[in-house]
Amino acid sequence: MRGLLDQIKNALVYDADKEFYAKLFPDSVPRIDLLRMRKMNESDLPEVLAIERQNYPFPWEQDIFTDCFKAGYSCWVCEEEDKVLGYCLMSIAVGEAHVLNISVDPAEQKQGIGRKMLEHLLSVAKGRAETVFLEVRPSNPRALTLYQNMGFNEIGIRKDYYPAENGREDAIMLAMQLF
Ligand SMILES: CC(C)(COP(=O)(O)OP(=O)(O)OC[C@H]1O[C@@H](n2cnc3c(N)ncnc32)[C@H](O)[C@@H]1OP(=O)(O)O)[C@@H](O)C(=O)NCCC(=O)NCCS
Numbered sequence: 001m002r003g004l005l006d007q008i009k010n011a012l013v014y015d016a017d018k019e020f021y022a023k024l025f026p027d028s029v030p031r032i033d034l035l036r037m038r039k040m041n042e043s044d045l046p047e048v049l050a051i052e053r054q055n056y057p058f059p060w061e062q063d064i065f066t067d068c069f070k071a072g073y074s075c076w077v078c079e080e081e082d083k084v085l086g087y088c089l090m091s092i093a094v095g096e097a098h099v100l101n102i103s104v105d106p107a108e109q110k111q112g113i114g115r116k117m118l119e120h121l122l123s124v125a126k127g128r129a130e131t132v133f134l135e136v137r138p139s140n141p142r143a144l145t146l147y148q149n150m151g152f153n154e155i156g157i158r159k160d161y162y163p164a165e166n167g168r169e170d171a172i173m174l175a176m177q178l179f
Contacts, residue, residue: 018033018034019034022034031080031111032111032112032113032116034080035078035079035080035085035113035116036078036079036080037076037077037078037116037117037120038076038077038079039075039076039077040065040069040075040076040077040087040089041069042066042069044077044084044087045062045065045066047077047083047084048065048077048084048087049061049062049065051084051086051087051103051104051105051106052101052103054105054106055103055104055106056103057164057165058162058163060101065089068089068091068100071091073089073090073091073092073100074089074090074091074092074121074124074125075087075088075089076088076089076117076120076121078104078113078116078117078120084105085104085105085108085113086102086103086104086105086108086113086114086117087101087102087103087117088101088102088103088117088118088120088121089101089102090121090124090125090132092124092125092128092129095129095130095131096129096130096131096132096133097121097125097128097129097131097132097133097178098132098133098134099118099121099132099133099134102114102117102118102121102143104117109142110142114143114146115146115149115150118146118147118150119150122150122176122178125178126178129178130177130178131175131176131177131178132152132175132176132178133173133174133175134147134152134173134174134175135158135161135171135172135173135174136171136172136174137162137169137170137171137172138169138170138172139169144172147174148174150176151176152174152175152176153174153175153176154172154173154174155173155174155175156173157170157171157172157173158170158171158173
């Protein structure tokens with residue numbers, strides 16, 4: 001029984017009190033606080049892939065997501081009721097966490113969802129990793145701003161890391177120390 005309760009808690013992260021108050025007083029709770037982080041599963045992939053294909057010129061295909069599930073990576077969707085608004089994936093091993101993908105439906109960007117998902121990943125990594133790493137294209141100022149505002153520091157450049165329209169693009173490598 002205890003195991004089952006832990007599994008439910010682990011799969012669904014939200015504040016039930018907030019939902020209760022939101023029903024009674026709809027204007028009292030900001031929308032961002034009502035969005036739920038939930039573990040991603042195979043049935044989310046059609047929605048996830050639709051967002052992925054809109055957001056990236058070189059999107060991940062379905063097999064990369066299923067490989068992440070198989071590897072036991074931390075894979076999450078951010079949803080409003082039953083609609084997926086964004087998703088994020090992170091690996092954790094030997095004290096290092098790597099944010100592999102973080103992506104918000106273009107129609108839902110600039111409303112704090114990216115920040116909410118990253119905060120969630122950091123809370124998952126706390127206690128399990130000492131450092132969180134991620135890479136970003138220099139041509140992606142929005143993502144870079146988000147990461148820097150949240151306390152990530154630039155630690156280097158990976159030359160020709162990403163495929164690009166005209167050849168390859170470097171990656172800016174960022175890291176955050178967790179205490
Ligand atoms: C990057 C991404 C995940 C950010 O998600 P988002 O929900 O739009 O971001 P948020 O609304 O949480 O904003 C996060 C920060 O970005 C900043 N920001 C928002 N729009 C911006 C813009 N047009 N230019 C620069 N900074 C911007 C905000 O100031 C905010 O910082 P703050 O919280 O300290 O105020 C989202 O834009 C996305 O999915 N992009 C396409 C996929 C992608 O590039 N993923 C990252 C790969 S490394």
